[in-house]
Amino acid sequence: MHILIVDDEPLARSRLRRLLADCGPHYRVAEARHAAEALGQLQVPGACAVDVVLLDIHMPGMDGMALAHQLRALPEPPAIVFVTAHAGHALSAFELDAADYLTKPVRLERLQQALAKARRAMPAAAAASSLPAAPAAGEALVVHERGQTERVPMAEVLYLRAELKYVTVRTPSRSYVIDDPLTELETRHAAHFLRVHRNTLVARHAMRALVRHDAGDGEGEGWAVRLHGLAQPLPVSRRQVAAVREALSED
Secondary structure (H helix, E strand, C coil), X not given: CEEEEECCCHHHHHHHHHHHHHHCCCCEEEEECCHHHHHHHHCCCCCCCCCEEEECCCCCCCCHHHHHHHHHCCCCCCEEEEEECCHHHHHHHHHCCCCEEEECCCCHHHHHHHHHHHHHHCCXXXXXXXXXXXXXXXXXXXXXXXXXXXXXXXXXXXXXXXXXXXXXXXXXXXXXXXXXXXXXXXXXXXXXXXXXXXXXXXXXXXXXEEEEEECCCCCCEEEEEEECCCCCCEEECHHHHHHHHHHHXXX
16 A cells, blocks of 8 residues: 655654554555645656545645645545544545544554555555555475474465464464564564464464454453464454454455
């Protein structure tokens, strides 16, 4: 998904960039300091199409509302998410078919929800092209176990779970153990795995549903994700629930 941030405040643009980085690795982000600069980027022949505009309202020169009117007139208009310190323009924003309306300071969970709404508002072809690619046939995790080296196809991996000093690699048929740090695996294979818990990464292609779940740890009912080929759902931490919902909405 290609996102354009339009805001005259450098700190606001910087904060949105950081939040987008926390949302996932599959976002390409550009910035514009005002409406004229945004239009210049959007109207360059051969430029990469922008899927979503995160748009401030109060800016010098043309304000965000006026820019939104111009964006709606483009042959392939991007989805618009207003991001503003003022709540009073919400009605006007939704009259422009805005995907969402966020008030500053923006929280990560609300931004994730807004991006999910924006994706649903995009044309089907554009939404499909902005999804992370499925694992290629040749991609694999290399496992050294019992004196042997084996390539486990990435398309077969359901989840990676850190346990003590090792990481369990689970496929539908069996489990393997590797000693690569989970954080390193997350960085290396960010397009294919989503962190759902501090010790668990799940395969994006295997995710099927987010369900209520009682983990039996005395903390009451929480959330879990169901994976294709796995009977038992995996717990999802509260801070990752929105990210899981967004990933499921991308399918």
